[in-house]
Amino acid sequence: MTVHSGRVPEFSRINSGDFAARGRPPQGAPARPDYRRSAGVLGAQEREPAVTREGRRPGARTVTTSSKKAAGQDYDAGPFVPQRGGLPTLRRAAAGCEGCPLFRDATQTVFGAGASSARIVIVGEQPGDQEDRRGEPFVGPAGRLLREALGEAGIEERSAYFTNAVKHFKFEIAARGKRRIHKAPSLREMSACRPWLAAELRKVDPELVMALGATAGKAVLGTSFKVSQQRGLLLPMPAWDALGHSDASGADGIPVREAAAHGCVVATIHPSAVLRADDREAAYRGLLSDLRVAAEVLRSGAERAAAD
Template identity: 65%
Template sequence: MGPNPHGGYSGPMPPEDAYTAEPFVPDGGGLPALRKAAADCRGCPLHRDATQTVFGAGAADARVMLVGEQPGDQEDRQGKPFVGPAGKLLDRALEEAGMDPADAYVTNAVKHFKFTQAEPRKRRIHKAPSLREMTACGPWLAAELAVVEPELIVVLGATAGKALLGSSFRVTQVRGTVLEEEIHGRPERLVPTVHPSSVLRADDREAAYSGLLSDLRVAARALGSG
């Protein structure tokens, strides 16, 4: 049993090694069809505790795609990516780097918020998704890439990098460089950097922000020469 004609899911969850969003991804229909279908994704257990699916946002013809890790608390509540403090910091850095945030497509490697919570009324604490959860969500990211066909992907943090480039990815080793790799069957240019939330957590926030800005300027130059 699997997805039913009404978009819901009938049947038990698959075993962990069989997690995948693949059966829920529609053929055709562009971003609106993908977003609608993703709202009912049951490809891994993360949908059980999350408020809602947080799909990507932006134009289908965006030249740059920004890929983060997963929705945070505010994104989970509002249903939109990068609307919390990290998103606001990212918008500021993009503008300073010479890229208009409105011209970018923003999304996450994982579309549901994964968190821990000591008590129901306590604050929900972000928890990094597992490799299997990232792999399960991969078909959504592949579908977004196929529709948007960005000229450049900005990889925000280690989790997004591992989702796109494999488990050996280390953001500290390649940040601020232009990589050329085949991703989901397409040749892509990528510029990795840190996730903006790491800037907010940094002891020296000013230095961390300067590093993010420097990496995004590399991306802006790569986009300009694309």
């Protein structure tokens, strides 16, 4: 196991200049290779038909709205979620989601990324400014920090699927200038988006879910979850159909062997909290400690599989 040196990664290197925007290929042209394709997410066995002329995705139920202003008032993404198909089908359908009002101001839907065979699903709160512009999760400063921490904890990035509890960026414009300031999603917005998260988890069916922050924890475990009290614990994996409806209050955690055999949820702070912390060193050490708890479960699961 890698021993933490006690030093936080160089935060000065974490900036928007590290990430170049990607263009979209013309309609009908093959998409250029990216890390998702290399991870197997867009393999031939999972490819689905393109968007129809009417703009709807195959398998998704047709939803009509009288106007953009009226769209999203039902606060339910369920009608937009296809009943058939793999992750690529879900991703294309999510691009047209109007399940809550957040789609109106966001640049685009930011769906999950990673392999359908991922052992761990990492759930954040919502996309940030850079994620909203690029259409990919965890590509901003917090994402860069998270990936470094995963490596230090011994969790391979290729074994992870990255997503968020809410798929659109919620923000407000700064009083001076045009900078978009992150605004936490409401419980209603989180609940509206939960059908997408449940659909992703069904397709990936991971051994472990890592919830980053309070919003992600509540989306997975229910409103009784408190990250300050339950971070770093091995909590029972909920049924995907009952996602967000567990009673996590008073949960003390389960043994590693049980967690490895039946799946579990591990919660920690969101990496953006490290960037905002007065004592970044201490905050990073806490994040790393929780990630190592998850890494231990994954190692135990691998040893159990090898023994079988």
